[in-house]
Amino acid sequence: MKKIFSILSIAILFVFFSACSDDEVGSSGSTLVLEFDNVVGTSNLVLNTTDQPYTNDHEEAFNVTWLTYYVSNIKLKREDGTIYEDAVKSDGSAGYYLIDEADVESREITLKNIPAGNYTEVTFTIGVDASQVDQGAQTGALDPAKGLFWTWNSGYIFMAIQGTSPACTEEGNEFAYHVGGYKEDPENDNLINNIKTFTLSFKGDSAPVKASHEPQVHIIFDVLKFFKGTGANISFASNAQRHTPKACEDIAGNIEGAFVVDHIHAD
Amino acid sequence: MRFTTVLTLILLVSGCTDDVEPVKNSYAFEMPANFPAPVYTFGNNPVSRAGAELGQMLFYDPVLSLDSSIACANCHQQAVAFSDPVHRFSRGVDDAVGFRNAPAIQNMAFQNNFFWDGGVKHLDFVPINAVTSKIEMAETLDQVVQKLKRSKFYPEKFRSAFQEDQITSQQMLYALSQFMNLMVSANSKYDQYVRKETDLTKEETEGLEIFEAHCRTCHATDLFTDDSFRNNGLDAGFEKDAGRERITEFSGDRGKFKVPSLRNVDLTSPYMHDGRFNTLQQVLDHYSNMVKDSETLDPLLKQGESLGIVLSAEEKVKLIAFLKTLSDETFTHDKRFANPFIK
Numbered sequence: 001m002k003k004i005f006s007i008l009s010i011a012i013l014f015v016f017f018s019a020c021s022d023d024e025v026g027s028s029g030s031t032l033v034l035e036f037d038n039v040v041g042t043s044n045l046v047l048n049t050t051d052q053p054y055t056n057d058h059e060e061a062f063n064v065t066w067l068t069y070y071v072s073n074i075k076l077k078r079e080d081g082t083i084y085e086d087a088v089k090s091d092g093s094a095g096y097y098l099i100d101e102a103d104v105e106s107r108e109i110t111l112k113n114i115p116a117g118n119y120t121e122v123t124f125t126i127g128v129d130a131s132q133v134d135q136g137a138q139t140g141a142l143d144p145a146k147g148l149f150w151t152w153n154s155g156y157i158f159m160a161i162q163g164t165s166p167a168c169t170e171e172g173n174e175f176a177y178h179v180g181g182y183k184e185d186p187e188n189d190n191l192i193n194n195i196k197t198f199t200l201s202f203k204g205d206s207a208p209v210k211a212s213h214e215p216q217v218h219i220i221f222d223v224l225k226f227f228k229g230t231g232a233n234i235s236f237a238s239n240a241q242r243h244t245p246k247a248c249e250d251i252a253g254n255i256e257g258a259f260v261v262d263h264i265h266a267d
Numbered sequence: 268m269r270f271t272t273v274l275t276l277i278l279l280v281s282g283c284t285d286d287v288e289p290v291k292n293s294y295a296f297e298m299p300a301n302f303p304a305p306v307y308t309f310g311n312n313p314v315s316r317a318g319a320e321l322g323q324m325l326f327y328d329p330v331l332s333l334d335s336s337i338a339c340a341n342c343h344q345q346a347v348a349f350s351d352p353v354h355r356f357s358r359g360v361d362d363a364v365g366f367r368n369a370p371a372i373q374n375m376a377f378q379n380n381f382f383w384d385g386g387v388k389h390l391d392f393v394p395i396n397a398v399t400s401k402i403e404m405a406e407t408l409d410q411v412v413q414k415l416k417r418s419k420f421y422p423e424k425f426r427s428a429f430q431e432d433q434i435t436s437q438q439m440l441y442a443l444s445q446f447m448n449l450m451v452s453a454n455s456k457y458d459q460y461v462r463k464e465t466d467l468t469k470e471e472t473e474g475l476e477i478f479e480a481h482c483r484t485c486h487a488t489d490l491f492t493d494d495s496f497r498n499n500g501l502d503a504g505f506e507k508d509a510g511r512e513r514i515t516e517f518s519g520d521r522g523k524f525k526v527p528s529l530r531n532v533d534l535t536s537p538y539m540h541d542g543r544f545n546t547l548q549q550v551l552d553h554y555s556n557m558v559k560d561s562e563t564l565d566p567l568l569k570q571g572e573s574l575g576i577v578l579s580a581e582e583k584v585k586l587i588a589f590l591k592t593l594s595d596e597t598f599t600h601d602k603r604f605a606n607p608f609i610k
Contacts, residue, residue: 136308136391137440144395145408145436151396153386153514190517246516
């Protein structure tokens with residue numbers, strides 16, 4: 001009995017090993033997908049609706065015409081505590097991703113060649129920091145031709161949401177929150193750095209990365225939580241056009257709380 | 268077969284050596300001995316001849332503007348150190364009026380802060396402001412890239428500068444930076460004096476002494492700026508233009524503007540962020556008699572109860588004589604920076 005067991009184990013081990021080496025020959029690693037699903041409370045977000053189907057905490061109806069944000073510096077943690085870091089290039093050609101609600105493909109970040117294992121949490125940054133901006137003209141997701149480069153006060157808008165609300169007194173009832181601001185200066189406390197880096201746990205679940213397995217981590221960004229969180233409870237009735245780092249400091253405080261890992265598709 | 272290749276290579280290489288131009292017209296970035304170290308990220312974008320020549324074309328090409336009416340060179344003219352000699356506020360597409368005076372373009376590789384309020388901290392980003400501003404070229408970067416891709420000659424120029432088959436905004440900005448990085452003004456009479464190649468006149472020497480005593484703190488180093496932001500007492504209030512405060516959102520920066528370099532200063536009239544003065548005499552009269560107090564006035568312009576800098580009429584004459592030694596004709600006549608579309 002014991003003998004049979006050990007033979008079986010060896011056989012299983014063999015199968016495992018050969019699977020591994022096959023994998024190494026076929027591709028140099030496995031894939032994990034981060035899917036960003038933008039919602040408004042319990043509703044899916046639909047851009048450019050003719051009506052204003054959503055309501056914020058102040059009972060102000062609104063719609064959304066534009067939602068986009070930069071995700072970068074992605075780190076994945078395995079059960080055993082080891083961390084995989086997505087490589088970032090200083091010219092923006094790798095490691096930065098522009099999630100744009102209007103572009104379905106942009107909402108999935110496919111990370112390739114990551115080591116096998118069970119991943120249990122993800123860390124990422126919303127923002128574009130000095131290590132990029134100080135390097136000069138960027139390319140890839142950070143190409144300034146993508147329209148998210150702040151010219152007059154250089155740096156990137158790293159989260160933008162626009163829409164309309166009857167409560168909004170700005171021209172065309174239009175609100176716009178352009179969150180940016182990466183500068184820091186020990187001699188000037190007034191420079192605002194709105195970059196946010198945070199970790200989302202898979203809440204006891206795990207994403208099994210292995211050969212012929214492509215787990216998908218389904219991340220939800222809730223517009224309602226972005227408007228109401230620990231940083232601010234936004235009303236469209238005042239100060240609804242915000243285009244400077246300081247003006248967006250409070251709403252930037254809501255960013256972390258608006259993201260959550262909802263579930264994992266194991267393959 | 269292989270032998271022919273080698274032969275061709277030898278021929279090519281020797282062809283190149285014959286082509287080398289005099290040092291003065293080199294396309295390598297040259298570091299003047301009397302300047303502080305450059306700060307540009309040359310590691311990402313070194314200057315090459317193909318890149319700088321492409322930048323030169325882009326600088327003089329109105330294709331960068333919405334209706335192909337305005338080039339960088341409209342408001343930055345070589346004869347006056349790439350400043351705008353005509354307008355207090357430069358004119359954009361549809362005759363739109365700006366709100367600040369177009370600064371000179373020179374010695375860009377040495378600067379950490381660009382524009383009067385320092386909103387831009389890297390040279391690569393400087394052209395984006397002009398291209399996309401509604402009151403300047405009113406175009407989008409994406410549109411410019413599309414137009415360049417459709418052009419008869421730009422794709423080839425980009426390929427030879429960057430060895431890639433696609434045109435990106437990054438390459439366009441890199442080319443413009445290469446061109447601007449070559450724009451080093453370091454051969455004025457003052458530079459020749461520093462290098463002990465010439466003497467200053469008695470009047471110029473005395474002007475230099477007055478300059479060292481009264482102006483050098485802000486117009487520091489041989490770049491003639493300390494790259495800081497200061498309120499030089501032009502106004503008592505800053506409702507029209509808050510200057511540096513616009514960027515830092517800090518009231519202590521209200522009414523502060525970048526200390527401009529004084530290189531080629533005799534050529535870069537009108538003066539100040541709003542071009543309010545036409546002559547150097549007016550500028551010096553401002554510093555001696557017209558400085559206005561406000562909360563952020565630079566402490567150097569406020570000694571006890573007296574405002575400004577004490578300068579006699581005679582001292583002003585000497586100072587102006589010295590300031591004129593900062594004009595650099597080599598720079599304003601350098602063919603590498605001239606309009607490439609005029610042969």
